[in-house]
Amino acid sequence: MNQGYSTVLFQIDTTQSASKQTQIREFFVTAILNRSLMPGDALPSTRVLSEQLDVSRNTVILAYQALTDSGYIEPKDRSGFIVSPEAPVGQIPETLSQPADDQVKWTEKFVQKPSKLNIISKPLNWREYDFPFNYGQADSTLFSHSEWRDCARQALGIRDFGITAGDFGYNDDPLLVDYICSHSLPRRGIQVKPSQILVTMGAQNALFLLIQLLVSNDKKVVIEDPFYPDLRELLKRHTSHIRTLPVDDDGVIIDDDIIASADMVIVTPSHQCPTTATLSRDRRKNLLALAQKHDVLVVEDDYEFEMNFIEAPSPALKSMDDSGHVIYVGSFSKSLFPGLRLGYLVASEQLIEEARSLRHLMLRHPPGQTQRTAAYFMALGHYDAQIKRLRRHFSNRRKILHENLDQENLLEETGAHFGGTSFWINGPEWLDARTLAEKAAEQSILIEPGHHFFNAETPPKNYFRMAYSSIHEDKITHGFEKLVDCVKSLKP
């Protein structure tokens, strides 16, 4: 039996996000579980370890205290510590298999291969870029951390724990549903009962549920062009009857005949994705009249309505729907953060009942503690304060980027004047935005090429998306100027 560690063979890694105290605890727990340290073995004294790791002695004392509290180690003699005789040990079976030599004929196994879909791939290392004009990530400097943490603490407290840790079955957290029903939706002019709301794993999950329930190969679906590629690709897996409608400054252009013969129409009326155009009131009325007359379902993806900062948002399409044909999809990814994975579906009870059952088979329900934390964040007013702060910053950022765009006639922006988190940019015809994105990346500038959004097999190449949701105000002008240099350098 070894006598413990006189010197500890590890170093504090200052690049890690875990604190020094945590790293010390992790090291000893791992050593105890994998039996490098056995029950009864002595640990180095706090003085010795603090010198060796070059950390304060207090950090070591706190780490040892935590290890004592969780039963891994215990005090011995006057000032030493040993591994507790009661410490948990990892049960490692004698035979540890080698990684399998794959002999499966996988090509015959798959009934679908989603990896082959042509969807957006977002760079995860966007924080490493000096000028991140990327779309859809949260700017954590604008987020109310400490309030979120307070709400999480409350949601994880003993009072709520029994409920939020449990299997909700078919249900959601009533506090969250109540907030959506009585606060979020009325701001969009929508009045529904709680039984008409289903909480989902973000808007993506809501759309996935709808497609599985409502689209098979005999169904005709109409989408916008350009449009969100993930959803278009998903639809193509379910039906070959997809029609597209073009988009102008007033949003999607309604074609009466195409709508009349469809089973489902999917639209983004507040800010068209990706052009950010807002659907005009006349077109909304026409679309709803056609849907009602021909019994066509309309899916309204209202993915960033809270980001309207210049004017109050126009009421949702769903607020004008008096026949139940509009299915509304909401998201907290922009107003809170995308890693939260919370969104919701609003529709007739009959549809919600089926979506609830399918969600149950698919994943049960979004985690209880996540739902409850968000509910507290909203009920305590932090959500509204957060949106207000985002709007103020985004408005300022948008203004700066807009002024830059106005001065540069190589690049033209389109879209709504009410807000959003991005501009849709139309470059000169000779521009290939994919080449531009590569060249810009070399200058530490991140933009999103636009070809994926178009339905055509040979899509236009000169469009791209520039978001201002992750880039600091002070960097926009410099980043834009460098980007324009890149564009000019590509001119044939």
Add this chain to the structure above:
Amino acid sequence: MNQGYSTVLFQIDTTQSASKQTQIREFFVTAILNRSLMPGDALPSTRVLSEQLDVSRNTVILAYQALTDSGYIEPKDRSGFIVSPEAPVGQIPETLSQPADDQVKWTEKFVQKPSKLNIISKPLNWREYDFPFNYGQADSTLFSHSEWRDCARQALGIRDFGITAGDFGYNDDPLLVDYICSHSLPRRGIQVKPSQILVTMGAQNALFLLIQLLVSNDKKVVIEDPFYPDLRELLKRHTSHIRTLPVDDDGVIIDDDIIASADMVIVTPSHQCPTTATLSRDRRKNLLALAQKHDVLVVEDDYEFEMNFIEAPSPALKSMDDSGHVIYVGSFSKSLFPGLRLGYLVASEQLIEEARSLRHLMLRHPPGQTQRTAAYFMALGHYDAQIKRLRRHFSNRRKILHENLDQENLLEETGAHFGGTSFWINGPEWLDARTLAEKAAEQSILIEPGHHFFNAETPPKNYFRMAYSSIHEDKITHGFEKLVDCVKSLKP
């Protein structure tokens, strides 16, 4: 303009889980957002409000302080507060729609109706029963709340926030994947690379992904009988070629011909669901040899292996697999809690790549903060301490229930002697367990009738499941005696 509230028209609700301070904050936030209180309006003094609500003055002061911090109110004059002129206000559009009069012909819309599936419905009010022998809920009295909360605080801290709040794209939290790869799986004898692991929204989500990827109507699937009804019903939606294999005390009985002609076999080798029998070593070897010879995929649902408390668990089937035919499904629902919704899939990289893409379209990824909290809980050793505590309590509870069952020859238990969280009970032939469950519920006893688990159209009625994961040690004997009285009262 009104002059604020001289009296506040609300009462502290002591039955609510939210604290008094929280209730006060929620009340004012709601009033400000819906404009019952306008900017500049005065709030009642802390003295007046504390008297009126019968709470300590300090509670009111803290609530006002928090409201000030978040910008809803501000101090005015010497000791008063007013609604801040900068306070966020709800934007309520002028037209608020009436709930729609549903005119959709829904019967023509659905391409599937999952609400019609014959699956388990778990009572959510189980905490109200004196003797909850229900299955699959966590006992929050056995959980390390404060350690979980510490880990959550760390995962929600500023250091981690930027990462855990972001869109992970196709990825998972590397800390969690690393822990599963280097700690959880080696205990089951499984050695894989991180790229062979996908984190899922519980085991249910892992199984759903597998079925969508690998099962269509030309595929032959073999399952156990009795078996988990949610999964069987889900399978029936994808293929009509389902064969079942009976189960005895050594687990599922392997039929060579049936396995040889199958595309996929789904098994629960550690603790068969619901009988809890452990699959014998000889049958495991035979199953794997057949799978390898005939290129059959084997799905191993290892849903509660940590709950083996009498002997070390036998190594997973996956640990004996050297050809890549076994797909392993793990879950944290039993060892942590079901509302967490975390599980994982372990398989060949080719399969994981497709499952990752499908998960991306379905829901993106399990929430980042949930993954990171669980990763810290594990890395800091709380997870092992937690399992140890659960095992100690469950072992004791199982022993008590076992002794009771042994003394009562009306009810016979089957299953593994190694642990688990439940007994599968075989009652006298004249017993209808559904009637028994109803009668027992009147006596505040909760059991789960077993008919759902059988594949036959007219399933045996005399089986039921009794779990000991949610009932306190002290209540088991009394609850069992009362249940036996119920059984006797039903004897024809």
